[in-house]
Amino acid sequence: MKMLGKNARPGDLFYIPACRETDQQGFVIARLIENVPGNLGYLVEVFENFYVTLPSSREDVDIRNRLFKPVLCSFRFSEVPKWRVLFSDPDYDRTQSGYDAIKFLFHSSLWVGGKEIAKSQLGGSLSRIEEAVCWRTLHLIFRVNAHLAGVLGADEPYDHDRLPSDLREDNPAAIARVISLAQAMDEKFKVWAAETKKKR
Known part of the structure; x- marks a missing residue:
């Protein structure tokens, strides 16, 4: 299991530390679509x-449903241990992720399937479109936990004001818990990586 970083390739499946409402520690799996x-x-x-x-x-990874809409992430690990790539898919194509339908909202324009267009070209409300925020890895764990807790739905963009204090990234106690979670999962993955290596 290689460490996740700038050498990651589209189709790579990697873990993100996560915690359920019951405080059960575990992880979810994410896929790299592209380096934009x-x-x-x-x-x-x-x-x-x-x-x-x-x-x-x-094949055992369930990729049928997303926890939330695709987002941008920095892959910088200054606050939490680096995550690991679990599996790679050399045959992956971004169309498998519905790339052309992915949208981000900028101040004066929209990013739609890799193309920048004027807001006026897209009919309807823009309120449910994800803002073009590049998430820090620490904050992405917070986002994952908020959706797992059911505070935010799969089709809803991030809304900090709806989060309880224990799921907010401006709460020092919550930050400490998330860092502890990330460290605990890193230790588990070190063990799993060593066991996987022995089997080869």
Whole structure:
């Protein structure tokens, strides 16, 4: 299991530390869609299934439903241990992730399937479109936990004001819990990585 970083490739499946409402520690699995040109960040989709043990193969990873809409992530790990790539898919194509339908809202424009267009070109409300925020890895764990707790729905963009204090990234106690979670899962993955290596 290689460490997640700038050498990650589209189709790579990696873990994100996560915690259920019951305080059960585990992880969800996300997939890298692409490294977006223009230094916007890494485009990723996070799947809804919660794991406490390592899937034995790529086929055992449930990618049917997303936990929330695709987001941009920095892949910078200054606050939490680096995550690991669990499986790679050399045959992956971004159309498998519905790339052309992915949208981000900028101040004066929209990003739709890799193309920048004027807001006026898209009919309807913009309120449910994800803002073009490049998430820090620490904050992405907070986002995952908020959706797992049911505070935010799968089709809803992030809304800080709706979160209880224990799920807010401006709460020092909550930050400490998330960092502790990330460290605990890192230790588990070190053990799993060593066991996987022995089996080869």
